[in-house]
Amino acid sequence: MGSAELKPSDMLSFRDEISFQKRLSNRQSSKPSVDEQRPSGSGATVNVYGARSQNMPASAYINRIATAVPEHEVHQFYLRFAASMLAADRRRVFERMADLAGIESRYSCFAPALDPEGPSADLAGTFVRGAFPGTASRMGMFGAAAPVLAQKGVDALQLGDDASRITHLIVTTCTGFYAPGIDLDLMALCGLSNSIQRTMIGFMGCYAAINALKLSRHIIRSDPQARVLMVNIELCTMHLQETNELEKLLSFCLWGDGCAAALVTAEPHGILLEDFHCIVATERRHLMTWSIRDDGFEMYLSGQVPAAISEALQGSKDAILGDRPVEAIDLWAVHPGGRSVLDSVERALKLAPSALAKSREVLRRYGNMSSATFMFVMEEMLKAPSGLLGCGMAFGPGLTAETMLFQTVS
Numbered sequence: 001m002g003s004a005e006l007k008p009s010d011m012l013s014f015r016d017e018i019s020f021q022k023r024l025s026n027r028q029s030s031k032p033s034v035d036e037q038r039p040s041g042s043g044a045t046v047n048v049y050g051a052r053s054q055n056m057p058a059s060a061y062i063n064r065i066a067t068a069v070p071e072h073e074v075h076q077f078y079l080r081f082a083a084s085m086l087a088a089d090r091r092r093v094f095e096r097m098a099d100l101a102g103i104e105s106r107y108s109c110f111a112p113a114l115d116p117e118g119p120s121a122d123l124a125g126t127f128v129r130g131a132f133p134g135t136a137s138r139m140g141m142f143g144a145a146a147p148v149l150a151q152k153g154v155d156a157l158q159l160g161d162d163a164s165r166i167t168h169l170i171v172t173t174c175t176g177f178y179a180p181g182i183d184l185d186l187m188a189l190c191g192l193s194n195s196i197q198r199t200m201i202g203f204m205g206c207y208a209a210i211n212a213l214k215l216s217r218h219i220i221r222s223d224p225q226a227r228v229l230m231v232n233i234e235l236c237t238m239h240l241q242e243t244n245e246l247e248k249l250l251s252f253c254l255w256g257d258g259c260a261a262a263l264v265t266a267e268p269h270g271i272l273l274e275d276f277h278c279i280v281a282t283e284r285r286h287l288m289t290w291s292i293r294d295d296g297f298e299m300y301l302s303g304q305v306p307a308a309i310s311e312a313l314q315g316s317k318d319a320i321l322g323d324r325p326v327e328a329i330d331l332w333a334v335h336p337g338g339r340s341v342l343d344s345v346e347r348a349l350k351l352a353p354s355a356l357a358k359s360r361e362v363l364r365r366y367g368n369m370s371s372a373t374f375m376f377v378m379e380e381m382l383k384a385p386s387g388l389l390g391c392g393m394a395f396g397p398g399l400t401a402e403t404m405l406f407q408t409v410s
Contacts, residue, residue, distance in 0.1 A: 058224035060217040061409060062271040064263045065379040066156030069107040069256070069366060070149055074237065078106070080116035082249040090246055098253055102339035102360060106256030106367035108237040109145040121240060132242045138296050142176025142235055147185040150233040153259035154190045159229075162263075163191040168219055168228040172201040172208035172371040174290060175235045175297065186231060205290055205396030206335055208232070208371035209260070210276070210404055216264040217273045228264040234370040239296040251301045254338055256367035260375030270382060271390075274405040279316045284308045284399040305337075305399070306344035312401055313348040313393075320403045321391065331390030331408070332356055333381050335374040336363035341395065386410035 079098055083091045111123040121127035126137070133141075150171075159166070169192060171183050183198040199215065201208050209232050216228040236255035241248060264273075287302040313320070321329065326349050334345050336359040346356055358380040366376060374394045381390055386408050393403040 057221040058266040059268065060220035060264055060266065060273045061268055062213070062262050062264055062273065062378065062382070063267055063269060064157055065375055065382055066153055066158075066261050067372070067376050067379055068149060068153040068156055068259045068261075069369075070109040070145075072108045072111050073105050074108040074112050075103060075106040075253075075256075075367065077112040077116050078121075078237070078240075079253060081112075081121050082253060084117045085242065085244050085249065086246065087244070090244075094246055094249060097250055100339065101254065102363055103254070103367045104364050106237070107258065109149060109235055109257050110141070110237065127240060127242075129242065132240070132295055134294055135292065135296055138238050139176055139178060141238055143178040145238075146173070146176055146182055146233050146235055147189060149235070149257065149259045150182060150186055150231055150261075151189045153233070153261040154186065154229070154231060157229075157261050157263060159190075159263070162227070164193060165227055166192050166196060166229045167223075167226045168197045168199070168216075170199045170201065170212045170215060170228060170230045172204070172212050172230075172232045173234055174203045174205050174208065174370055175238060177202060182233065192229070203290070204371070205400075206337055206368070206370050206373065207394035207396040207400055207402040209374040210392065210394050210402035212371075213264070213273055213404065214276045214402075217276075220264060220266050224266040226265070230262045230264060232260045232372040232375055234258060234372050236368070236370055239298070241296065241298060247301075247303075248298075251299055254368045255299075256369050258366055258369030258372040258376065260372045260379070262375060262378075269409055271378065272407040272409050274407055275322060276402070276404045277316070277320050279312050279320075279401040279403070281308060281312045281399045281401075284312075285397070287399055288395075288397045290397055305395075306340040308399055309341060309395055309401065310344040310348035312399070313345065316401075317349065320393070322405060324389075326350065328389060329391045330388035331381055331384055331406075332359070333374065333377045333390055333392035333406075334359045335377065335394035336360065337368055337373075337395055339363065345393070381406070381408065384408045
């Protein structure tokens with residue numbers, strides 16, 4: 001079979017291809033060489049296109065963490081208010097179970113009423129029995145209170161002149177939304193640059209802080225000069241529900257308001273973010289839900305959640321720990337979703353009773369503050385000696401377990 005005849009149009013295409021290849025070669029040769037470098041924030045070198053020498057990505061470190069809670073301590077008040085919605089026989093069960101929660105104090109942005117058995121749950125008279133506010137009113141409350149608490153958390157970082165050097169802002173929240181949002185409010189309130197790159201991580205629940213750390217690590221690894229401000233702000237008490245269902249009232253008595261702020265950079269001090277691993281038990285997704293209703297956001301927590309978490313951890317232990325034995329982990333930063341959740345982690349991994357002491361202390365002092373809570377525990381990890389290996393984990397709807405490995409660095 002003979003070769004096909006070469007037509008004039010084919011010759012034109014061939015010349016165009018040669019011309020394109022020449023232009024591409026010229027463009028590549030005009031790029032700076034690896035020797036034309038500028039210093040990165042971590043002491044490593046990067047060329048003007050952001051690639052590190054020897055193709056080594058930068059490491060990411062949590063340099064600082066600060067936490068903040070509102071002024072109103074409400075735990076005992078809310079226990080009594082919740083009990084007042086139950087019949088006498090159910091009230092005794094509620095009080096006995098609430099006493100086992102391992103919580104001594106929780107905080108709210110909203111001042112409680114003077115009498116927990118009175119007509120309103122709050123001093124402002126917004127949560128009146130028989131007429132609790134709808135979702136729109138609660139979002140208005142979030143828009144007024146959340147920026148104040150978030151600024152308090154960021155101010156506690158004491159950024160000073162460094163505030164203007166922040167390149168990225170990541171905010172996590174699952175308890176309220178509005179636009180223009182809290183990210184823009186923080187930009188104005190905290191002296192951040194108008195050109196800062198902003199990301200909102202919304203409605204992921206308690207494990208969102210680990211996702212934000214994961215994103216921070218990606219940013220630093222792609223741009224070693226980036227400086228990431230991460231803010232976890234949650235106003236959980238705003239979603240109090242008027243109900244006589246024992247399970248819902250017990251669930252609400254876990255929650256408090258809080259904020260955590262963290263600075264993540266390539267500067268090698270604080271906590272090195274080593275690796276991340278996610279587990280999603282999709283067949284258990286019905287066990288934990290967080291739904292938007294006409295009367296606020298509603299949390300459902302099945303009593304089967306602790307057992308489901310234990311099963312998921314046992315089946316993924318090697319992946320979580322990078323094939324290390326449990327004994328190789330010096331520090332455990334576990335989101336204290338509740339006493340039973342911490343107990344299930346302790347049993348699943350066969351941890352010593354002291355291993356989760358920091359998590360239990362955060363639960364005792366603040367309750368569950370959703371995405372902010374994990375960073376309250378990580379704040380304690382920053383106080384540990386250098387050179388220790390740690391494992392962090394948090395849980396939420398999905399049923400999801402977000403986990404990470406970290407190292408302390410002096």
